[in-house]
Amino acid sequence: xxxxxxxxxxxxxxxxxxxxxxxxxxxxxxxxxxxxxxxxxxxxxxxxxxxxxxxxxxxxxxxxxxxxxxxxxxxxxxxxxxxxxxxxxxxxxxxxxxxxxxxxxxxxxxxxxxxxxxxxxxxxxxxxxxxxxxxxxxxxxxxxxxxx
Amino acid sequence: xxxxxxxxxxxxxxxxxxxxxxxxxxxxxxxxxxxxxxxxxxxxxxxxxxxxxxxxxxxxxxxxxxxxxxxxxxxxxxxxxxxxxxxxxxxxxxxxxxxxxxxxxxxxxxxxxxxxxxxxxxxxxxxxxxxxxxxxxxxxxxxxxx
Numbered sequence: 616x617x618x619x620x621x622x623x624x625x626x627x628x629x630x631x632x633x634x635x636x637x638x639x640x641x642x643x644x645x646x647x648x649x650x651x652x653x654x655x656x657x658x659x660x661x662x663x664x665x666x667x668x669x670x671x672x673x674x675x676x677x678x679x680x681x682x683x684x685x686x687x688x689x690x691x692x693x694x695x696x697x698x699x700x701x702x703x704x705x706x707x708x709x710x711x712x713x714x715x716x717x718x719x720x721x722x723x724x725x726x727x728x729x730x731x732x733x734x735x736x737x738x739x740x741x742x743x744x745x746x747x748x749x750x751x752x753x754x755x756x757x758x759x760x761x762x763x
Numbered sequence: 764x765x766x767x768x769x770x771x772x773x774x775x776x777x778x779x780x781x782x783x784x785x786x787x788x789x790x791x792x793x794x795x796x797x798x799x800x801x802x803x804x805x806x807x808x809x810x811x812x813x814x815x816x817x818x819x820x821x822x823x824x825x826x827x828x829x830x831x832x833x834x835x836x837x838x839x840x841x842x843x844x845x846x847x848x849x850x851x852x853x854x855x856x857x858x859x860x861x862x863x864x865x866x867x868x869x870x871x872x873x874x875x876x877x878x879x880x881x882x883x884x885x886x887x888x889x890x891x892x893x894x895x896x897x898x899x900x901x902x903x904x905x906x907x908x909x
Contacts, residue, residue, distance in 0.1 A: 656850070660795060663844050667837045673828070675843040756830065 620696050621733045628699045629761030632734050633715045636703065636727040636760065637669035644707040644725045648747045651681045662749075666705070669727060672754050674703075679749040682709075687739045690714075693732040699755040704728045704738070709746030712739045722748075729753075729760070765887055766805035771842065772822040773813045774871060774905065781892040791855055795841020799854045807887065808866040810859065815846040817871075820908035871906050874898055 624630070639647075643665045646658040667674055704713060706722045713720045716734045730736050740746050755761075765782065767775040768789045775788035789802050819842050822828060828835045845851055859866065867886040873879040875898040883891040 656848075659844065660841055663795075663840050664837055667840045668833075671833060671836070672830075673836050673843070674840045676847070677844050 617694070624696045624699075624733060625731065628755055629757045630699065630701070630731050630755055631729075631762050632718070632731045633713070633720060634729045634760070634762070635723070636729050639665055639669065639705065639707075639725045639727065641725070647679065647705070647749060648707045651679050651747045651749075652745075666727065666751070670703075670753050671759050672756050674751050674753045677749065677751040679747070682740055682746040682748065683743060685740050685742055688737045690735050690737040691732065692735045696733070699757070700732070700752055701755050702730050702732050702736075702750060702752050704730070705749040707747045707749075709744045709748075710741060711746050711748065712741070714739060764805050765807045765809060767809045767811065768802065769811040769813050770815045770818040770846075772818040772825070772827070774811050777905075778809065778811065782887060782889060783892070784887055784889045792842070792845060792851060794838045795845050797851065797854060799858055802858065802862075804863045804865070806865065808863050809883070809886070810863070810866050810868045812868060812870045814871075814907075814909075815842075815851075816909045817906060819843065819846065821905065824908070875902065
């Protein structure tokens with residue numbers, strides 16, 4: 616049932632399992648890294664505005680942090696087939712992989728990576744290099760973001 | 764003069780319209796930015812403790828954030844972030860405890876209680892035109908939207 620609902624939902628909103636939505640500028644990447652490592656939030660509005668410019672929609676649940684130890688995050692999945700939302704991740708320093716269903720995707724630096732949260736997904740950080748990562752949620756707009 | 768303070772898209776205008784005395788309205792925030800340095804204590808201050816995400820949603824419901832208006836969507840995102848971050852609540856707390864002395868703090872959940880109406884009238888020294896029986900509709904449209 617879940618598979619059917621997901622397929623129907625994905626088709627309705629032209630929503631892929633994952634997608635690179637765009638790339639932030641080097642300047643903003645540096646500001647995000649600085650924000651996370653120093654705790655100085657002076658640039659946060661500029662960072663949000665920049666991501667907003669790329670996604671062109673409402674973004675929420677923004678969270679950013681630095682991770683030093685290797686980890687495998689808990690797998691997550693959403694059963695929300697009403698609201699076309701998706702999570703996104705943005706790495707500005709370090710290495711991590713995004714596991715979405717059977718696929719393992721390298722999280723490229725400064726890339727905004729969308730995940731269709733109706734698939735099981737989690738993050739793997741393989742080493743002790745600092746990982747600076749921002750996550751958030753946005754409203755998926757089929758005309759702006761959909762797969763054609 | 765009575766000053767009514769809430770978040771952007773809060774209940775300040777609604778409150779002001781129910782008073783028969785002169786009022787000014789103020790907001791803690793605007794388009795995701797702080798307004799704390801603009802807020803000066805008035806003789807009497809009514810602080811409304813709306814839930815910020817209720818206010819944001821009221822803005823959405825009023826048509827303030829159309830899907831095709833990029834700048835407005837940006838504002839929405841700024842506000843959403845602002846309300847999840849502790850700074851705004853620290854500022855409000857600081858203002859309430861250190862700067863605004865004469866105040867009446869009202870939680871919207873209390874509006875269904877007749878005692879609240881009497882408290883407001885006693886504080887402002889005038890009539891507060893608030894029909895308790897209308898509370899259910901008001902509550903549905905304005906409180907616990909998210």
